[in-house]
């Protein structure tokens with residue numbers, strides 16, 4: 001992709017915002033767009049989008065061509081997993097600070113799970129109560145926020161104490177009920193990481209297999225092909241979390257004890 005100039009990564013004046021990967025059918029090639037600005041999120045974005053690029057390129061033999069991209073609930077598995085499969089190379093970017101990057105990356109992924117579920121639960125409540133006014137919707141968000149993210153402290157910020165945070169989550173307005181898909185993908189990616197940390201050498205081969213399958217299978221079937229558990233099954237989260245906890249205890253013992 002570097003040789004064929006299929007990446008436009010640096011931020012510059014006048015450039016559109018955001019980061020994404022797309023497919024250029026005429027060239028049979030992926031293209032990555034980003035706005036790198038010298039922060040650790042540059043690395044997260046590039047490895048994430050590289051996961052999308054690698055997956056869509058791997059599944060070009062899929063027929064019909066529209067099957068090259070996975071369906072919504074599976075679309076982020078490959079990208080989020082690639083973020084973790086690239087961990088062994090992080091010293092190239094961060095030198096002796098690589099574990100601090102891994103800590104921020106992994107703790108963000110873990111903390112995202114209750115947030116993603118909160119966004120989904122809130123939407124279920126809102127659609128079940130179309131008669132609610134704005135205050136009732138805010139009160140519902142704050143109640144659920146206390147349930148899923150009890151550590152959040154908004155002391156002195158009135159709009160957030162009244163439950164206003166949800167209005168910054170654009171998906172609630174633009175893509176109703178899509179948000180839970182990120183958590184489904186995140187659990188799959190965390191399982192790949194757990195297998196990698198456990199020294200399971202078949203983890204990457206399984207990843208390659210589902211990259212080639214593209215959108216030809218649904219979520220549960222893809223996970224089966226990848227040798228991963230479905231997040232809804234008993235024990236999936238506990239087992240995955242146990243391995244991740246070990247990583248925190250070994251690499252960031254001070255943080256793990258908090």
Ligand SMILES: [Zn+2]
Nearest residue numbers: 048052076079
């Ligand atoms: Zn993505």
